[in-house]
Amino acid sequence: xxxxxxxxxxxxxxxxxxxxxxxxxxxxxxxxxxxxxxxxxxxxxxxxxxxxxxxxxxxxxxxxxxxxxxxxxxxxxxxxxxxxxxxxxxxxxxxxxxxxxxxxxxxxxxxxxxxxxxxxxxxxxxxxxxxxxxxxxxxxxxxxxxxxxxxxxxxxxxxxxxxxxxxxxxxxxxxxxxxxxxxxx
Amino acid sequence: xxxxxxxxxxxxxxxxxxxxxxxxxxxxxxxxxxxxxxxxxxxxxxxxxxxxxxxxxxxxxxxxxxxxxxxxxxxxxxxxxxxxxxxxxxxxxxxxxxxxxxxxxxxxxxxxxxxxxxxxxxxxxxxxxxxxxxxxxxxxxxxxxxxxxxxxxxxxxxxxxxxxxxxxxxxxxxxxxxxxxxxxxxxxxxxxxxxxxxxxxxxxxxxxxxxxxxxxxxxxxxxxxxxxxxxxxxxxxxxxxxxxxxxxxxxxxxxxxxxxxxxxxxxxxxxxxxxxxxxxxxxxxxxxxxxxxxxxxxxxxxxxxxxxxxxxxxxxxxxxxxxxxxxxxxxxxxxxxxxxxxxxxxxxxxxxxxxxxxxxxxxxxxxxxxxxxxxxxxxxxxxxxxxxxxxxxxxxxxxxxxxxxxxxxxxxxxxxxxxxxxxxxxxxxxxxxxxxxxxxxxxxxxxxxxxxxxxxxxxxxxxxxxxxxxxxxxxxxxxxxxxxxxxxxxxxxxxxxxxxxxxxxxxxxxxxxxxxxxxxxxxxxxxxxxxxxxxxxxxxxxxxxxxxxxxxxxxxxxxxxxxxx
Numbered sequence: 001x002x003x004x005x006x007x008x009x010x011x012x013x014x015x016x017x018x019x020x021x022x023x024x025x026x027x028x029x030x031x032x033x034x035x036x037x038x039x040x041x042x043x044x045x046x047x048x049x050x051x052x053x054x055x056x057x058x059x060x061x062x063x064x065x066x067x068x069x070x071x072x073x074x075x076x077x078x079x080x081x082x083x084x085x086x087x088x089x090x091x092x093x094x095x096x097x098x099x100x101x102x103x104x105x106x107x108x109x110x111x112x113x114x115x116x117x118x119x120x121x122x123x124x125x126x127x128x129x130x131x132x133x134x135x136x137x138x139x140x141x142x143x144x145x146x147x148x149x150x151x152x153x154x155x156x157x158x159x160x161x162x163x164x165x166x167x168x169x170x171x172x173x174x175x176x177x178x179x180x181x182x183x184x185x
Numbered sequence: 186x187x188x189x190x191x192x193x194x195x196x197x198x199x200x201x202x203x204x205x206x207x208x209x210x211x212x213x214x215x216x217x218x219x220x221x222x223x224x225x226x227x228x229x230x231x232x233x234x235x236x237x238x239x240x241x242x243x244x245x246x247x248x249x250x251x252x253x254x255x256x257x258x259x260x261x262x263x264x265x266x267x268x269x270x271x272x273x274x275x276x277x278x279x280x281x282x283x284x285x286x287x288x289x290x291x292x293x294x295x296x297x298x299x300x301x302x303x304x305x306x307x308x309x310x311x312x313x314x315x316x317x318x319x320x321x322x323x324x325x326x327x328x329x330x331x332x333x334x335x336x337x338x339x340x341x342x343x344x345x346x347x348x349x350x351x352x353x354x355x356x357x358x359x360x361x362x363x364x365x366x367x368x369x370x371x372x373x374x375x376x377x378x379x380x381x382x383x384x385x386x387x388x389x390x391x392x393x394x395x396x397x398x399x400x401x402x403x404x405x406x407x408x409x410x411x412x413x414x415x416x417x418x419x420x421x422x423x424x425x426x427x428x429x430x431x432x433x434x435x436x437x438x439x440x441x442x443x444x445x446x447x448x449x450x451x452x453x454x455x456x457x458x459x460x461x462x463x464x465x466x467x468x469x470x471x472x473x474x475x476x477x478x479x480x481x482x483x484x485x486x487x488x489x490x491x492x493x494x495x496x497x498x499x500x501x502x503x504x505x506x507x508x509x510x511x512x513x514x515x516x517x518x519x520x521x522x523x524x525x526x527x528x529x530x531x532x533x534x535x536x537x538x539x540x541x542x543x544x545x546x547x548x549x550x551x552x553x554x555x556x557x558x559x560x561x562x563x564x565x566x567x568x569x570x571x572x573x574x575x576x577x578x579x580x581x582x583x584x585x586x587x588x589x590x591x592x593x594x595x596x597x598x599x600x601x602x603x604x605x606x607x608x609x610x611x612x613x614x615x616x617x618x619x620x621x622x623x624x625x626x627x628x629x630x631x632x633x634x635x636x637x638x639x640x641x642x643x644x645x646x647x648x649x650x651x652x653x654x655x656x657x658x659x660x661x662x663x664x665x666x667x668x669x670x671x672x673x674x675x676x677x678x679x680x681x682x683x684x685x686x687x688x689x690x691x692x693x694x695x696x697x698x699x700x701x702x703x704x705x706x707x708x709x710x711x712x713x714x715x716x717x718x719x720x721x722x723x724x725x726x727x728x729x730x731x732x733x734x735x736x737x738x739x740x741x742x743x744x745x746x747x748x749x750x
Contacts, residue, residue: 004383012373020369027301033308034347057376065378105348106304109362113369 007057007087007129010120015053017117021110022046023102038104045097046110052077052084058132066134072088078133085132087125094118134152196280201286207243207291214242218433222412224423225338225443229323230309237302238410240295245455247295248401251288252459254281256466257509258473261574273465289394293372295416296365303361307341307348312346322430329442336444340409343407364400367393385543388519398460401452408447417444419471432722472490474511474569481533483565484550486636489513491549494527494535504581504605505598508572510536515547524597528604530612537597537636580746582606584716585620588706588743590729592627592721596637599624599720603657607644611651623706661692699728703736703743712740719745 023041028039055074058064077084084090095118101111216234218227220318226234254260260281294431313323330337341351353356373379375388411633413423426433428442434442484493502525509520521544523536540549551566581602591599606619626637641659648654717733719726733743 004386008383009374009379009386010716012376012379016369016373024304027304031305031308033304034311043362057648059382062382103349105307105352108349108352109300109365112362112366116366116370 005059005061005129006120006127007131008059009089010117010124011053011056011136013120014049014117017094017098017110017113018046018049019054019125020046020113021049021098021107024104024106024110028104031106033104033106035104035166038100038107040103040112041100042107042110045101049094049097049114052090056134057130058134060129060132064134070134071136074133074135077131085130086131087121087131090131091118091121091125094121199284203287206246210242210246211239215239221423222415222418224413224427225326225445226410226412228427229326229339230306230312233302233305233309234410237299238305240299240302243295244292244299247288248398248452249294249455249459251285251292252456254285254462256462257281257571257574258385258466258469259462261572289372289375293368296368300361300365307502308350310339310341311348311351311692313339314341317344320431322427330445336414336446338411338443338445340407340411341471341494355409355419357404360400360404364397367397367400371397384521385516385519398456402456405448405450405452408449411445411447414444414446417441436466439706449591469484470571473571476570478568478570480552480565480568484636485549485553486537488635489540490636490637491538491540491545491552492526492535493538493552493568494533495568495570496533500534500573501528502534503572504601505531506573506575506601508534508536508570508574510538510548511569511571512544512548512551513569514551515544519544521545524572524601525573526597526600528601528608530605530608537600539594561604581716581718582609582619584744585618585713586623586710586715586726587619587621588625588627588702588715588717589625590627590719590721590725592719592725593629595720596626596628597720599626600637600640603640604645606648607657610653610656611647621655621710622657623702624657624700625662626659627664627696627725628664629663629665660697662697663692663694664696699732703732707736707738707741707743710741714742716746717743717745 019164023046025039025042025046027033028036029043033039051073054067055070056067056079058062082089092112098111098114098118101107101114215235215238218238223234299692309323310327313327318324327337327339327341329339331342334342340355341348352362370390371393374387380387413421420439420441421433421443422440423443426438426443429440432438433440476497476499478495478497480493480495482492484492484494486492505524507522507524509522511520523538525534526537527533527535538545539545540550548566581589587597589602591597603622603624606622644657648656675694717729719729730745733745737743
């Protein structure tokens with residue numbers, strides 16, 4: 001189990017807990033159960049947890065798979081900087097959020113599940129993991145390589161046209177030494 | 186369309202039957218709690234009683250089913266026997282994991298309905314105790330059985346408690362919480378992201394199913410859902426007596442105080458069979474794993490692929506099957522599946538294992554060890570094998586002309602098939618029905634080529650020796666390349682052997698033009714049935730399926746087999 005990133009599982013568990021908390025809260029409010037105020041809280045807490053946990057973190061090793069449409073959530077979560085980046089903060093946040101859920105039967109399940117997610121986040125934090133946003137990669141254009149130097153501005157040095165005309169009768173005599181050096185020395 | 190029905194018909198039928206049984210159980214048990222016996226219970230709970238009991242029945246059914254698709258050895262045995270009756274039926278058994286997941290989703294759904302209904306039930310029970318007014322029927326009903334604690338209706342016995350406390354102090358409540366937690370943990374760790382990347386978490390957490398089943402069996406032991414006893418129904422008829430509740434038990438009325446009792450627990454009857462089967466399955470796996478497996482050769486291929494050649498007494502395989510491999514020195518509890526790459530005609534069986542994670546890395550280190558010196562045979566680790574399982578792809582041999590398409594790592598089962606076809610053709614001198622194979626290998630990068638290219642090269646040589654070069658025609662497509670490599674390819678375009686693979690057949694770049702390929706094959710083989718087999722991504726499957734259908738004209742038929750691998 002050496003290479004597991006606990007935060008990935010904690011994230012799935014927390015998202016599921018958010019949904020369960022939300023569902024329990026809705027049932028509590030819709031059925032007008034005793035203690036429905038806790039249910040109303042659970043609805044708000046469930047929505048908050050879902051929003052926080054929806055954007056998946058970038059994996060430190062391997063390819064990261066985004067959830068559908070998570071980009072806007074990523075931007076929002078990223079805006080909170082170290083608060084959302086650090087998993088200790090998340091662990092304690094989830095532990096705190098889940099407590100009021102324990103006071104009412106319909107939200108108890110969400111409370112316990114979120115508590116478990118909080119524990120897994122704690123393990124992730126102890127192992128040094130942190131949340132990284134998955135952002136679309138910016139294309140980096142490679143700078144044009146240095147091999148293309150300044151192209152020559154002038155035509156190559158040549159003797160005048162009458163010397164250049166091919167003297168087919170005297171090919172040996174037509175050869176000449178270039179008066180101007182053609183190398184870069 | 187006929188192809189679709191042939192391929193998918195039985196699966197769809199099975200799913201429909203399963204959904205039908207679910208629906209039937211739901212409705213039947215919903216109605217069962219609308220009878221007279223439950224009249225007084227419904228006074229307290231209303232429709233929420235039926236809404237809780239109906240999914241409970243469906244849950245019994247689904248929990249019975251969920252263990253069956255994962256009894257691999259039982260399925261293999263069934264598959265072997267059914268094969269003689271119907272190949273299609275046998276192939277259904279290869280979709281066991283899909284069915285397991287479907288049943289799991291249904292369990293999650295019914296659990297949700299069941300829990301929500303019980304939330305209402307607890308609330309109503311509590312209401313009945315809190316409104317302590319003797320002119321209310323629910324309160325009168327709740328007071329029944331206060332003395333002897335046996336014939337009560339309302340499981341909440343006092344008003345000085347609350348539903349949460351009641352839940353944690355009843356058997357049903359405690360087991361319910363425990364098994365729901367187990368179910369949620371199992372589900373979150375089975376999400377594809379976790380399963381594919383952190384297999385150990387998935388596998389170990391999945392064993393919480395033991396807690397799930399134990400809790401499930403004991404869930405009904407508290408007999409918390411109570412209805413009127415048969416004897417009591419004779420002396421207190423609800424439709425007559427309900428409105429006269431203030432006079433129950435008084436002399437002269439025809440209504441005595443009703444008695445209530447709970448149903449005996451019934452879940453164990455549903456799940457005990459599959460639980461026993463599963464225990465047998467694990468015992469069989471344990472037994473098979475102790476059969477001695479000898480590693481005869483270990484080959485380390487350049488593309489981080491480890492080839493293990495092994496022998497085991499009494500091991501028989503078919504083409505395209507897979508085995509589970511366990512290496513106790515790496516991990517006692519992990520079994521990982523690998524496709525067999527050897528042919529049944531060889532005297533050993535082999536698997537090519539890519540080194541991608543913890544376990545494969547550990548296996549590599551155990552087998553190869555110090556790579557500078559040759560490893561002593563006795564130093565090789567002990568290996569356990571379970572299997573072989575899975576599709577026997579002999580269907581390949583039923584066609585005269587065959588198109589095999591493998592994408593990336595999907596080429597692995599074809600190693601087995603190609604070797605087997607070759608052996609059949611050459612060594613046994615039988616007239617193999619298959620006369621021509623067109624093989625397409627699509628790969629994004631060159632690195633994974635090596636071991637398979639070796640196989641193709643040796644086949645190429647052998648075919649040249651026997652002058653059968655037109656038996657196998659293979660096409661390798663590189664679908665991704667770097668600019669630096671492209672220059673190299675251009676320069677060596679004219680070379681006799683391919684610069685990547687060393688094969689005479691040149692590597693092609695990009696994706697194949699399937700239209701052209703199908704048309705060419707159709708023209709070369711008129712009046713024949715061409716089998717098309719794919720091991721690769723579903724999008725490729727869809728396009729191949731479309732091509733097969735569109736190119737199946739009067740005399741040439743392309744039959745697409747996509748679920749063989």
